[in-house]
Amino acid sequence: MKKDSRLSSVLHALLHMAERDEPLTSDELALCMRTNPVVVRRTMGFLRDAGIVSSARGHAGGWAITADLKTVTLRQLHETLGEPAIFAIGNKQEMPECLVEQAVNAALDTAFAEAEALLLDRFAHVTLADLAEDFARRHRLRSQ
Amino acid sequence: MKKDSRLSSVLHALLHMAERDEPLTSDELALCMRTNPVVVRRTMGFLRDAGIVSSARGHAGGWAITADLKTVTLRQLHETLGEPAIFAIGNKQEMPECLVEQAVNAALDTAFAEAEALLLDRFAHVTLADLAEDFARRHRLRSQ
DNA sequence: TTTTCATGTAACTTCAATTATTACGAATCG
DNA sequence: CGATTCGTAATAATTGAAGTTACATGAAAA
Secondary structure, eight states: OOOBOHHHHHHHHHHHHHHOSSOBOHHHHHHHHTSOHHHHHHHHHHHHHTTSEEEEOSTTOEEEEOSOTTTOBHHHHHHHTTOOOOBSBOOSOSSOSOHHHHHHHHHHHHHHHHHHHHHHHHHHTOBHHHHHHHHHHHHHHHHO | OOOBOHHHHHHHHHHHHHHOSSOBOHHHHHHHHTSOHHHHHHHHHHHHHTTSEEEEOSTTOEEEEOSOTTTOBHHHHHHHTTOOOOBSBOOSOSSOSOHHHHHHHHHHHHHHHHHHHHHHHHHHTOBHHHHHHHHHHHHHHHHO
16 A cells, blocks of 8 residues: 555645745645645645635735644644544454454454554644744754 | 555464364365455465464365464564554655655654554564454353 | 375456646636 | 636556466375
8 A cells, every 4th residue: 555645745834834924836835745736735625624724826826824833733634634544454354244353353453443542642742833843953953 | 555454364364273173275264264265375375484374285285373372472473474564654755855854754753653662562462362262252252 | 196186376457545647627916 | 818826627657455367386085
């Protein structure tokens, strides 16, 4: 399976947008994210529908952040993107009649559920402001 | 991407094999696992190479468990299958020059690493014997 | 020894999901 | 008006697991 990198992509885009006050066009974002403008529009559209960013057409149009960086968490972004599947591993059948397979599913489901809960909890405690701060720190380090 | 269900499949196969002392053929396993005999051979081949099962050709041939159920953990099986990717979500670029993307990757990598460590730890504490016991319990419950 | 059964494997196709691309419509501003 | 930019439909490319076909290899039964 190809990995879903939309969360990574929108974070990258949002932080670049946070660095600039003017709107960034899909083409500009696509260039720095090494992807396609249409992919940018498609993905950022979810965030616009959730009120995290705004989009404007025409001259001087593009994408801008409307939400407060401190209030947007990775978990919220993950939900906004439609809560894509986290795991690349899963059960062969979800609702098997076979008791053996039920026992297997139960064991795997428990482990996956715990790992997912931990991941989402970590996501819930990281905001865009945290990432922006970490970027600023890296920037200072490199500028020395 | 299609989810990798090989761990689920081999667990199902192993528990069925544990229930019977005679070897099970690839065709028999494929039937109860709703898959293809060639897929069974391909996947079980990893376990044979790791000494967990044996395979025999010809009459009365097939697959049998050689390892002690108490010593085989889900983690070991996952490793035996080549440690397939656990997550369906990932970074857009693994080694970006862009400092923004480095900050994004660092945050995501930390969260994924913690979730993976938890999952593998859970896997390490579940043995085939545990699953067999859980199956027996389910069997007793349904027989009542 | 011949037949039958079963694994071992290569080669190819199918499948599922993201990502990429092309094309064009719609809105906005100079 | 006309250039710019988003909105979106339709389609292809990509990636890795899973499924399928075909045939060789080896072992036990007849």
